[in-house]
Amino acid sequence: MAEGERPRPLLRLVQEGRLDLLRDELRPDDALSSAVRSQRYGRSGDTLLHHAARYGHQDVLAYLVEALGMDVEVFNSDYKRPLHEAASMGHRECVCFLLERGASVDCLKKADWTPLMMACTRQNLEVIKALVEHGANPLLKNKDGWNCFHIASREGHPQVLRYLLDVSPGSWDTESTIKRTPLHTAAMHGCFDVVELLLERCHYKPDSRDKCGVTPFMDAVQNGHVNIARLLLEKHQACPTALDALGAQPLHRAAVTAQDEAIRFLVSELGVNVNERATALQLTALHYAAKEGHAHTIQTLLSLGADVHAKDGKSRSGLNFTSSCAAPSTSKQLRPQLPEV
Incomplete structure (x- = not known):
């Protein structure tokens, strides 16, 4: 095999965990081993060490570090270390090996993510414990807060x-750069058990608002999580008619995202006025649903008593409220905001 073709088979051996064949290909003192230490793969610039950690091959990882002398702190083009890879994929043995060989427990990759943050994207509690027991700081924040x-x-x-x-008892008391709390995020993503836990053990203020004035109750409603909305009403004194920064209620936000069940919940069960006005343009939920082209939601609103003749501040009825005459920035700001992570 030509010399220029050697790295790709080596990569495959590492990914497959074939330590026996890898040893046959490499020797600590040969020229190829020296080149392998600096070899990069793909756009991200990963090394063999990154791949060994990602695939969870602790024996291969140990060989690359101990026999070939690869640096446990080597980083790719996103500043991701092998420890980030092992933590994000839930490979406890690899995590512990790297930490024992001197890997920095709170090293930062692009966007300021630590290995502990990446481990928390999965449910592998043992990996999270290993990182914390080696000194990982649960209070560090990434670029989005x-x-x-x-x-x-x-x-x-x-x-x-x-x-x-x-x-870390105080880890709950945090906000993102746009002032969103973990309660906002759990409500938005429909994590009922998490919302229940946060309400039991943490001390979030009822109807805390992000920079757009959005409350956790609004997040739950506009994403169709009625069970969470009920929980916030019962255990967190949420207000079903709170206004966001533009003056829109949960009803209006639910109309934008076509959450018919949530709309029926607000109007039929909670008694919210289906013709309530929002923003300086005096828009009703029907205006928002028509603007978005949600035919089924329009029918839902009409069945709940929405006034088909209701006019906004510019004398436009809901059913005539088209994209050409609506205020696009208003509708855009009412859409669910996905977290920047």
């Missing part, structure tokens, strides 16, 4: 959150 507790709330992992609260 999320700490590991916030990330675990998004993923819906109550057992991880309980552990984090035990080892």
